[in-house]
Amino acid sequence: MADVVLDAKGLNCPLPILRTKKTLQTMQPGGLLEVQATDPGSVADFESFCRQTGNQLISSIKEGDVYKFVLKRK
Amino acid sequence: MDLKPNDAVIDELIKRRLDEILPQKIEQALAERREKTPGSLTIIATKGTLDWAYPPFILGSTAAALGWNVSMFFTFYGLQLLRKDLSFLKVSPLGNPGMPMKMPFGPEWFQHINWNIPNALQSVVPGFESLASTLMKQTIHNKGVATIPELREAAIEAGVNLIGCQMTVDLFGFSREDFIPEVKEYVGAATFLPKARDADVSLFI
Numbered sequence: 431m432a433d434v435v436l437d438a439k440g441l442n443c444p445l446p447i448l449r450t451k452k453t454l455q456t457m458q459p460g461g462l463l464e465v466q467a468t469d470p471g472s473v474a475d476f477e478s479f480c481r482q483t484g485n486q487l488i489s490s491i492k493e494g495d496v497y498k499f500v501l502k503r504k
Numbered sequence: 505m506d507l508k509p510n511d512a513v514i515d516e517l518i519k520r521r522l523d524e525i526l527p528q529k530i531e532q533a534l535a536e537r538r539e540k541t542p543g544s545l546t547i548i549a550t551k552g553t554l555d556w557a558y559p560p561f562i563l564g565s566t567a568a569a570l571g572w573n574v575s576m577f578f579t580f581y582g583l584q585l586l587r588k589d590l591s592f593l594k595v596s597p598l599g600n601p602g603m604p605m606k607m608p609f610g611p612e613w614f615q616h617i618n619w620n621i622p623n624a625l626q627s628v629v630p631g632f633e634s635l636a637s638t639l640m641k642q643t644i645h646n647k648g649v650a651t652i653p654e655l656r657e658a659a660i661e662a663g664v665n666l667i668g669c670q671m672t673v674d675l676f677g678f679s680r681e682d683f684i685p686e687v688k689e690y691v692g693a694a695t696f697l698p699k700a701r702d703a704d705v706s707l708f709i
Contacts, residue, residue: 482570
């Protein structure tokens with residue numbers, strides 16, 4: 431479903447956000463990006479990132495040990 | 505009877521109306537401007553050790569990732585963070601009682617032990633700072649935390665302004681060749697302070 435999947439598992443703050451920003455830049459507006467992370471702090475970080483940058487946080491779920499975020503590039 | 509309003513009455517009416525609507529309009533305009541303008545951050549980085557390299561680069565690169573305008577002024581020992589090769593960065597346990605001393609290898613129960621080796625014992629061992637730095641780098645790597653070169657690269661890619669302190673370059677006998685070419689400019693405090701004044705957040709690290 432997502433256009434791009436970014437594996438940020440095992441990475442700690444601020445790498446999940448930094449990698450996400452870099453990946454989003456390569457995408458078209460409206461594209462969907464799924465980010466997978468294991469950093470518990472990333473839940474709040476992604477909410478904040480989307481609020482600050484205007485990208486939309488479509489979903490934020492936890493599957494086992496992995497947090498999955500789907501973002502829509504603005 | 506024909507009542508003609510005179511100027512004083514008109515003034516008073518206008519004043520009262522303005523008192524009513526202005527505060528709300530001003531609040532609205534300020535809120536709209538805040539929504540539209542990205543945040544801004546200035547950081548003055550003054551330390552040149554491995555542990556102190558993290559706060560400025562993490563804060564700077566994250567703010568840039570959030571779309572903020574970021575300028576970082578590297579002065580005194582902070583100027584070291586602009587060197588081309590960052591492998592020299594060290595951390596010292598001396599005078600750092602807040603530093604946990606856990607071994608980044610071995611079984612889990614072993615890694616949880618905080619050794620707390622006293623300074624007096626450490627200082628007789630030659631190269632203990634290099635050892636501490638190696639262990640710290642290993643710990644950082646194990647936990648998936650970025651290296652300083654990685655963070656600096658991310659900051660540069662995100663458009664952070666890296667500014668060097670010219671006075672420090674002269675003071676410690678550096679030349680601009682020692683530093684990465686991406687440094688935007690070398691200036692003094694009088695140039696940086698106005699930037700800090702306009703920033704939403706200004707930090708001294």
